[in-house]
Amino acid sequence: QRPLPCRTLRYVPAELEDKVVPDAEVLRTLLAVFRALFANALPRQRDVLAALPEPVRSKYQDLLSAQPRGAPVLGFTPQDVLYQTLGFSVARAASSLAAAGGVFVAAGRAPRGAVVGMYPGTVYQKYEPIFFQSIGNPFIFRCLDGVLIDGNDKGISKVVYRSCNGRDRLGPLRMSDSTWLTSEMQNPLAVGQYVNNCSNDRPANVCYQELDVPTGFPVELKQYLPNTTYSCAQQGPLRCVVLVALRDVGQGEELFSNYYTVVS
Numbered sequence: 001q002r003p004l005p006c007r008t009l010r011y012v013p014a015e016l017e018d019k020v021v022p023d024a025e026v027l028r029t030l031l032a033v034f035r036a037l038f039a040n041a042l043p044r045q046r047d048v049l050a051a052l053p054e055p056v057r058s059k060y061q062d063l064l065s066a067q068p069r070g071a072p073v074l075g076f077t078p079q080d081v082l083y084q085t086l087g088f089s090v091a092r093a094a095s096s097l098a099a100a101g102g103v104f105v106a107a108g109r110a111p112r113g114a115v116v117g118m119y120p121g122t123v124y125q126k127y128e129p130i131f132f133q134s135i136g137n138p139f140i141f142r143c144l145d146g147v148l149i150d151g152n153d154k155g156i157s158k159v160v161y162r163s164c165n166g167r168d169r170l171g172p173l174r175m176s177d178s179t180w181l182t183s184e185m186q187n188p189l190a191v192g193q194y195v196n197n198c199s200n201d202r203p204a205n206v207c208y209q210e211l212d213v214p215t216g217f218p219v220e221l222k223q224y225l226p227n228t229t230y231s232c233a234q235q236g237p238l239r240c241v242v243l244v245a246l247r248d249v250g251q252g253e254e255l256f257s258n259y260y261t262v263v264s
């Protein structure tokens with residue numbers, strides 16, 4: 001692995017690579033949440049829809065005709081939509097650790113095996129330059145194959161993500177979500193980078209799972225994927241990382257993962 005000057009490098013050791021939940025199930029959950037978010041935002045997405053090819057547009061025709069132009073948006077927050085779809089929501093709040101932010105189950109109960117978060121950020125292949133972005137950066141996640149995800153919402157990391165997100169568009173459609181960099185998040189799961197490291201008195205209740213998003217992922221839902229590739233030439237599936245509950249996690253409980261590294 002290449003040596004980097006980042007402060008915290010999270011990763012999953014190869015011997016723990018067994019997944020708690022099969023990829024197909026993770027994908028089903030993401031599709032359910034993203035479809036619900038898209039339907040909720042549909043009145044605001046008319047122009048996007050109008051530009052889509054017919055087979056995609058007709059999937060949403062019923063919903064569109066039920067919402068006349070100019071009608072108020074359905075009005076649910078992304079967190080409401082998450083709660084309605086999965087039976088729980090997650091949110092950032094002050095951590096139980098001193099002077100730090102963290103992530104909590106804000107409403108409902110996340111059952112064991114539930115996808116409770118996504119790890120947003122720019123995806124770097126092993127051979128792509130990340131040295132300057134990684135200096136003092138506590139938000140870098142290392143995948144098993146050496147792919148790195150930079151989930152820092154500040155500085156050069158933020159600039160790079162925004163630039164890649166603006167680059168990859170299909171007509172009016174974004175191919176990834178950049179709203180996790182703002183206070184108006186459209187994907188309420190995109191808070192995985194703020195989950196704190198476990199300790200003896202705060203054992204891990206979530207774990208990371210890598211997921212390669214198939215190239216056939218619905219084009220209109222890619223705008224909710226909180227990851228973008230550093231290189232525009234990158235072929236093949238998009239690497240994402242999700243956080244999965246290791247046990248039932250109740251309302252008000254903070255999420256802790258295992259960084260498998262020294263936290264400084």
Ligand SMILES: C[S@@+](CC[C@H](N)C(=O)[O-])C[C@H]1O[C@@H](n2cnc3c(N)ncnc32)[C@H](O)[C@@H]1O
Binds near residue numbers: 197
């Ligand atoms: C990616 S951030 C996690 C979110 C961070 N707490 C925040 O407020 O944005 C990682 C940093 O959080 C802090 N951190 C995470 N887990 C910790 C722990 N168990 N004890 C102390 N600090 C921790 C460390 O400063 C670490 O470099």
